[in-house]
Amino acid sequence: MEERVDEVLRDGRAPGLHxxxxxxxxxxxxxxxxxxxxxxxxESLGVVEFGRDTLHDLRSVTKSVTALVYGVALGKGLVPDPETPLLACFPEYADISGDKRNITIEHALTMTLGIEWDESAPYTTTANSEVAMEMAPDRYRYILERPVVEQPGTRWHYCGGASALIGHLIAKGAGTTLDAFARDTLLAPLGIDAAWNRGADGVPSSASGLRMAPRHLAALGQVMLEGGRGLVPAEWITRMLTPRVTLEDGTGYGYQWYLGDTWRAAFGNGGQRLYLVPDQDLVVAITAGEYNGDQNSAQTVMDAVMGW
Structure with a gap:
């Protein structure tokens, strides 16, 4: 493994690896x-010399960590079960159309809400739904008012708004902010340092805001392989990593996690990756700087690690 990875780095085949x-x-x-x-x-941070303790944007890996934290909150009885109707958890938006009454929390966890949502535009313009959500006066109303375009649960459709709803349910149930709850119940007990990018309203982004060193990201993966280590209910990890919907490439998707035949993974823009390979008792954490690009460095390095 070491020889394969070092050969990739020597040959310059993973220039974006951080x-x-x-x-x-x-x-x-x-x-x-x-x-x-x-x-x-x-916001550019300039050229950074990365080390063991350098925090790094995890981008959409944050979604998968948020789902993990939801399990912590569920185990403490602070949030509803995924089968709960979503709008029932947001009584402050009782005026929103009844065509969303059949949407459940599980539809948010599996990104099968069935609402109009488009993140194909660059994450620098409000043509991108996640950016528009961040710029909206009320992000949760913005999400919940999106038109329903197909039956919920029918098809997976990438949606940072789904993750924002999940994070908000955690914060509401815990009576604190998402980052504070995650720190106190999961990260601090593991000795993990983290920071969260926040929107203009000061809310930590549960879709893309988490910043963490890769060794600490790997530590979270190890906790999952070990059944939660008493911090996350083991049954939630099993439930979270159970395939719920099939993606176009044939892989599966659980609760904010991607599921292959031999691996479980969290993916983030720029080449942020957390892979679990249970059969080999292996965890791989990758950070990279190929934001809005092809993200080839992360895949090339993972291929070298696994010998694919």
């Missing part, structure tokens, strides 16, 4: 760091 941590059996077996321009959302 960090790589590989755990096997809970032990670090490979760790590499790079150098390059980095961003906190769309």
């Amino acid at each position: 960090g790589l941590v590989v755990l096997r059996g809970g032990r670090t077996v490979l760790e590499r760091y790079g150098k390059g321009e980095d961003f906190a959302w769309n």
Whole structure:
């Protein structure tokens, strides 16, 4: 593994790599760091020399971590079960159309809400629904008022708004902010440092805001392989990683997690990756700087790690 990865790096085939941590059996077996321009959302941080403790945008890996935190809150009885109707959890929006009454929290967790949502435009323009959500006076009303365009549960459609709703349910149930609850119940007990990018309203983004060092991201993956280690209910991890919908490429999707034949993964813009390979007791965390690009560095490095 080490020889394959180092050959990729020597040959310049992963120019965007910022960090790589590989755990096997809970032990670090490979760790590499790079150098390059980095961003906190769309704000350039300049050229950064990455190290073990350098925080990095995880972008949409945040969605998968938010789902993990939902399980923590569910285990404490702070949030509703996924089968609960979504609008019932938002009584402050009782005026919203009744055509959404059949949408459940599970539809948000699986990104099968059936609402109009488009994140194909760059994340620098309000033509992108997630950016428009961030710019809206009330992000939750913006999401819940999107027109229903198909039967909920029918088809997977990428939607950062779904993750924002999940994060808000956690914050409402816990009576604190998402980042504070995640810190106190999951991250701090594991010795994990993290920060969250926040929207203009000061709310930490549950769709793309988490910043963390790759070794700490890998530590979260290890906790999942170990059944939650008493912090996350083991039954939630199983439930979260159960295929609920099939994607166009044939892979599966659970509760905010991508599911392959041998792997479970969280993906984020720019090449942010967390892979779990249970059969090999392996965790791979990757950070990279290819935002809004092809993100080839992350895949090339993962291929080298696995020998694919």
